[in-house]
Amino acid sequence: MHATVLVSSAGRRVGLIDCFRRSASAAGIDLRVLACDLEPELSAACQAADRAYAVPRCDDPGFIDALLRIAADADVDLIVPTIDTELGPLAAAAQRFRTIGTQVHVSPVPVIDVVRDKLRTTEALDAAGVPVPWAIPMEAARAASDQVSWPAFLKPLSGSASRGIRIVRSADELPAEPDEPMMLQQLLVGPEYTVNMFIDATGSLRSAVTHRRLRVRAGEVEKGRTERDPLFRRLAEGVARALPAARGVLCFQLIIDESAGPRVFEINARFGGGYPLAHFAGAEYARWLLEELVGLPSTAHDSWRAGALMLRYDAAVFAG
Structure with a gap:
C-alpha cells in the first residue's frame, strides 16, 4: 500500500513530517513525503523530505498552479497545508485537485472564511454556545471608546503567529492608519x-487533546503538557x-481568565505547531488521515495520555 503526501509551506515542520512517517510505518503504508516552500534550500522540513520543490508565496496568483503541477507530476495523494494564509486558496481550489486525484487536507470555503x-x-x-471574549472592530472602539473596557488586546482580523498583536490602554494608543483591518478583544489573564x-x-x-501552553515563542508552543478535563471536551464539541x-x-486556543472563566478566542483549521505533542500522547491524527486516504479501518480514539510533556529545543539540519 503506497501514498504520497506533500507538506505545503513546510518551513520548520520536521516534527510533522516525522509524525507522518511513523504513522505510515505503523499502519503498513509505504509513504513518500514531499515538501515545498518559497526557498526549499533554506527550509529544514524540505531538507528532511524525500523531495522538495520551490513554489511562489501562497498569495501569489501562481501558487495553486505550481502545486497542481507538482501534484500531477509526482502523483500526490494528499496535500497538507501548515499555515493559515494558504488555507483560503487551497479550499477554493480543492475541486481542481480532486480532478487529478489529489486530496487537500482543508475544510470547505465557508469554514475557512x-x-x-x-x-x-x-x-x-x-452562536453555538461557546464562551468567547468580547470583540469589536477597532474603528468601532475608537468611536465609542468610553464604552470599552480598557486595557484591551489589539490584533489583526486575520492575523497569525502573533503578528501585530499588543495591549492598548486607551483609544489614544490605537494606530491611526493600520496596515490591515484590526480588532479589539477583551484582555484575558490566566x-x-x-x-x-x-x-x-x-x-x-x-x-x-488539550495541552497547556507553558511557554510560547513567536506564537507557537515551546513547552507544553497535555491535560484532561471534561471542560475541554465540551468546548471542542x-x-x-x-x-x-x-x-x-x-486546533483552537483558550484562556481560563481569572475573572471571566474559559474563553475561546482563536481557531486554526490545520495542524497546529504543537501537534507533535498530541501525537506523542497517543492521538495520532497523521495516521488517522492516512487511514482515511488509503481506505484502511480507522483507529481513531480519544484515549490519549494526560501529563505528556513537550520541551522544544533548537536543532540544525545540515546540507551540502
Missing part, C-alpha cells in the same frame, strides 16, 4: 491552552457545532 476572520469566529462560536481536534470524514469529532462542515485536523 469564518476561521480566517477573528470577528466572525467570535460570532460563530457565541493559563492558556490549545485543544487539538480530529473530525473524521463523516463529521464526527473523534478526538480532542461546541467548536464542532459552530463549524459543522469542518473536517480533519483543527
Whole structure:
C-alpha cells in the first residue's frame, strides 16, 4: 500500500513530517513525503523530505498552479497545508485537485472564511454556545471608546503567529492608519491552552487533546503538557457545532481568565505547531488521515495520555 503526501509551506515542520512517517510505518503504508516552500534550500522540513520543490508565496496568483503541477507530476495523494494564509486558496481550489486525484487536507470555503476572520469566529462560536471574549472592530472602539473596557488586546482580523498583536490602554494608543483591518478583544489573564481536534470524514469529532501552553515563542508552543478535563471536551464539541462542515485536523486556543472563566478566542483549521505533542500522547491524527486516504479501518480514539510533556529545543539540519 503506497501514498504520497506533500507538506505545503513546510518551513520548520520536521516534527510533522516525522509524525507522518511513523504513522505510515505503523499502519503498513509505504509513504513518500514531499515538501515545498518559497526557498526549499533554506527550509529544514524540505531538507528532511524525500523531495522538495520551490513554489511562489501562497498569495501569489501562481501558487495553486505550481502545486497542481507538482501534484500531477509526482502523483500526490494528499496535500497538507501548515499555515493559515494558504488555507483560503487551497479550499477554493480543492475541486481542481480532486480532478487529478489529489486530496487537500482543508475544510470547505465557508469554514475557512469564518476561521480566517477573528470577528466572525467570535460570532460563530457565541452562536453555538461557546464562551468567547468580547470583540469589536477597532474603528468601532475608537468611536465609542468610553464604552470599552480598557486595557484591551489589539490584533489583526486575520492575523497569525502573533503578528501585530499588543495591549492598548486607551483609544489614544490605537494606530491611526493600520496596515490591515484590526480588532479589539477583551484582555484575558490566566493559563492558556490549545485543544487539538480530529473530525473524521463523516463529521464526527473523534478526538480532542488539550495541552497547556507553558511557554510560547513567536506564537507557537515551546513547552507544553497535555491535560484532561471534561471542560475541554465540551468546548471542542461546541467548536464542532459552530463549524459543522469542518473536517480533519483543527486546533483552537483558550484562556481560563481569572475573572471571566474559559474563553475561546482563536481557531486554526490545520495542524497546529504543537501537534507533535498530541501525537506523542497517543492521538495520532497523521495516521488517522492516512487511514482515511488509503481506505484502511480507522483507529481513531480519544484515549490519549494526560501529563505528556513537550520541551522544544533548537536543532540544525545540515546540507551540502
